[in-house]
């Protein structure tokens with residue numbers, strides 16, 4: 001099974017050529033679109049540039065679709081990278097809004113003609129904006145999701161930026177004891193968190209006796 005991050009091209013080719021293998025392709029459509037962009041850029045002789053984490057499986061999968069690629073992970077790298085005239089700049093879907101915007105600004109300042117396509121995940125972006133609306137209405141925030149998930153960790157960073165007490169929990173069993181101190185708790189979840197896990201956390205929070213009442 002190819003998971004949502006997508007697989008590297010050689011992995012797809014290896015299993016596609018294998019006998020007696022059933023392939024389930026769970027590649028997220030937004031990631032598959034990036035694979036297509038990388039292939040087209042490579043075919044057109046453009047330099048593929050990916051803004052993101054070079055060791056992230058999604059980035060490895062994108063990079064594998066181009067004959068060569070440059071990965072930019074930080075603003076420091078954006079300030080020093082040397083790019084050719086013809087570039088296709090895209091981003092890891094979970095790169096993070098602040099980091100992507102900062103790197104984009106530096107690249108477009110240094111290379112005014114460069115074309116940068118915003119390929120951040122729409123689901124992640126919607127959650128980030130919803131969290132901003134939620135924060136003024138609650139006393140604390142729970143982010144539900146897998147700690148190894150890039151989009152969950154970034155959402156947790158956004159939650160902490162609000163200044164409210166915030167926790168990243170993988171399930172109801174991880175509810176912090178302090179939660180009973182708060183009257184109103186906001187719950188959000190990463191794009192990859194199964195709905196039943198979110199529901200279980202919500203039920204557990206509703207069952208907490210609030211001691212501040």
Ligand code: SF4
Pocket residue numbers: 004005028029030031093094121122123124151191192
């Ligand atoms: S974070 Fe968004 S783009 Fe990335 S795999 Fe999940 S839904 Fe797809």
